[in-house]
Amino acid sequence: MANAYPRDDQPTVQLRALSSRPPRAGTPPPAPREEAPGEGTASRVSPAAAFRRFWPLTRGDRGLLVLVCGCAMLAALAGTAGILLFGRLTDTALAAGSVGAFWGPAAAWLAAAVLGAVVGYAGNTTAAWLAERFVMRLRERVFSHVLKQPPHFFQRHRHGDLVERLTGDVEAIEHMAVTGVVQAVAAVFGVLFYGIAALWLRWDLALATFLLAPLFWVAARRFSGRLRAVSRQERVADGAITSVVEEALGNVALTQAYNRQRAEEKRLRREARAWMRASVGGARMNEAYEQLVEVIETLCVLAVIGLGAWEISADRMSLGQLLSFAAFIGYLYPPVRSLGQLGLTVSAATAGADRLLDVLDAPPAVTDPAGPSCAGPAPRRAHGRLDVQNVTFTYPGTPTPALSGVSFGARPGELVVITGPSGAGKSTLAALLPRFYDPDAGAVRLDGTPLSALPLAHLRENVALLSQRPLVLHDTVRENIACGRPGATDEEVAAAARAADAHDFVSALPEGYDTVIAPHTTRLSGGQLQRIAIARAILRDAPVLVLDEPTTGLDALTAHRVVAPLRRLMAGRTTLVITHDLLLARDADQVLVLDKGRVAEAGTHSRLLTGGGLYARLWALDAEGRRATAPGDAVSRVRA
Ligand SMILES: Nc1ncnc2c1ncn2[C@@H]1O[C@H](COP(=O)(O)OP(=O)(O)OP(=O)(O)O)[C@@H](O)[C@H]1O
Helix, strand or coil: CCCCCCCCCCCCCCCCCCCCCCCCCCCCCCCCCCCCCCCCCCCCCCHHHHHHHHHHHHCCCHHHHHHHHHHHHHHHHHHHHHHHHHHHHHHHHHCCCCCHHHHHHHHHHHHHHHHHHHHHHHHHHHHHHHHHHHHHHHHHHHHHHHHCCCHHHHHHCCHHHHHHHHHHHHHHHHHHHHHHHHHHHHHHHHHHHHHHHHHHHCHHHHHHHHCCCHHHHHHHHHHHHHHHHHHHHHHHHHHHHHHHHHHHHHCHHHHHHCCCHHHHHHHHHHHHHHHHHHHHHHHHHHHHHHHHHHHHHHHHHHHHHHHHHHHHHCCCCCHHHHHHHHHHHHHHHHHHHHHHHHHHHHHHHHHHHHHHHHHHCCCCCCCCCCCCCCCCCCCCCCCCCEEEEEEEECCCCCCCCCEEEEEEEECCCCEEEEECCCCCCHHHHHHHCCCCCCCCEEEEEECCEEHHHCCHHHHHHHEEEECCCCCCCCEEHHHHHHCCCCCCCHHHHHHHHHHCCCHHHHHCCCCHHHCEECCCCCCCCHHHHHHHHHHHHHHHCCCEEEEECCCCCCCHHHHHHHHHHHHHHHCCCEEEEECCCHHHHHHCCEEEEEECCEEEEEECHHHHHHHCCHHHHHHHHHHHHHHHHHHHCHHHHHHC
16 A cells, blocks of 8 residues: 655665755655554564664675765765855856856866766665665565464464565664665765865854754654654554455455445445545645745755855855855755654654564464484484373463363374364364474374474474365466475376376366466365365375365265375375264274363274263264265265
């Protein structure tokens, strides 16, 4: 969303030797994104602490930063020389009416302008490169950190808000760490050179005009707070608009099915109105500030001209001196303004830093084990023996444990069916196996080694997860399958697709395996996507498989097409199937019935059935449901 304020995206080096209008200082940079509701608005990091946290990202580029600062210095120097030469030209060539006196100062002025242009170009383009590199690095770091977050992190942060943090807040921090530094250096050199030159020309006049400088500071102070407030409101609305659009597009089928288009449009309009109000308010405030500064500048120039006229009338100053002096003052105020706004830039960036640190400091739920195990040679493929011992787990911020004292084991190649009422903790147990979470107490072991002692990459190569909603990458069908085992050949991909009963429908697509699919694609049905996910899992060839409701949400016929490939996938692997559909339980080596986070019953299907407990009741309910759908229940028929 465009910001209403003119943006100073790139650090600029002042270089024009003399222009019809003095360069203006940049307006305040965009304020950072507002905190998401409920996250609090108080800054937790000081500007210095925020700077220290992000400054290390400039490592490797600091030599270039020094070069940019050097360019800024040379540009200010060239500007100073140009103004002095302009004064000389006025006095020698113009006032005296001598063409001969024109060439010398004109050539020197041109040389200064060319030098200014060259260093300005070099400085500005390098600064732009450094700024974008910083943004790129920071964004990559935040993105990589976000990708390590546990599932509950994404439930607590709206996706739109995370997108805003990865874009707007990252840029706000860049304004402090790179652009801010370059602008500060450029402004300091500008103030120094133009100020010294003005003092050198007429120290008394210079001091008189310097007295007016605090007016800029007062104006900046008066407006900065309000500007920041409306800018923040704009960012809040910005984030909300992104979230509304993203949520509506993500749930477009639901929106249409429940005729929620109007409601969604209303939601968007509400946020867009808030954004518009803030945007217009910001534009008004910004314009008022700019115009006030213009008036102050005019006041300063008039004061100089007034004093100059008095000095010329008393023969204490030449016209050339006065014009040079006025030019210096014109050039001097923008860097003064720029320095005044630096505080604003930094405090705005600090709020962005706050939001980003909120994400960066969120600890990943799991980390690789410390020590040499990760650096050493990759451990061999696991056999697939699983031991879950007395595991207890509570989701962060929730009062009751989702799992309490859960224990069971599975030998390589065994099939364990995990069932139980809704909310019993089945999916939570599944999430512990690829280590999305670590248990608070107890241990999960693979071939006798605690999962926390295995390198994460190795563990996830050995434990394949197939969830109810298949993962779809925005890529070709081939890549969607091959990501199960990077480097797989086309033949291996096709063989996996055949085993998953996907080859025929993939081959029938207009571009076959090269057909591009995307999340929420309508090109493939739910069952077809699930078969692509099965092909991926077959290619991965992990010894442990976790299937979380793999056929839920599919109609009976589609589920039937999925069951056969699933069986091929499960063959020879330790498989944990989380399901409410108990037909598979008859084939299981072990059935685990969870209730309220505890193992209520465990054993074989027939033993549990004769026990007459929770499992028997669940089976009876399931059988009743099957009878009701018996004529069309293809899965039942296939399995029977
Ligand atoms: N991210 C989360 N944060 C907090 N609590 C959660 C989270 N995910 C699940 N829970 C809670 O943990 C408990 C177990 O949930 P889980 O999803 O494991 O149950 P389930 O047996 O898989 O249910 P279902 O069969 O409906 O999928 C529930 O009380 C649930 O509300």
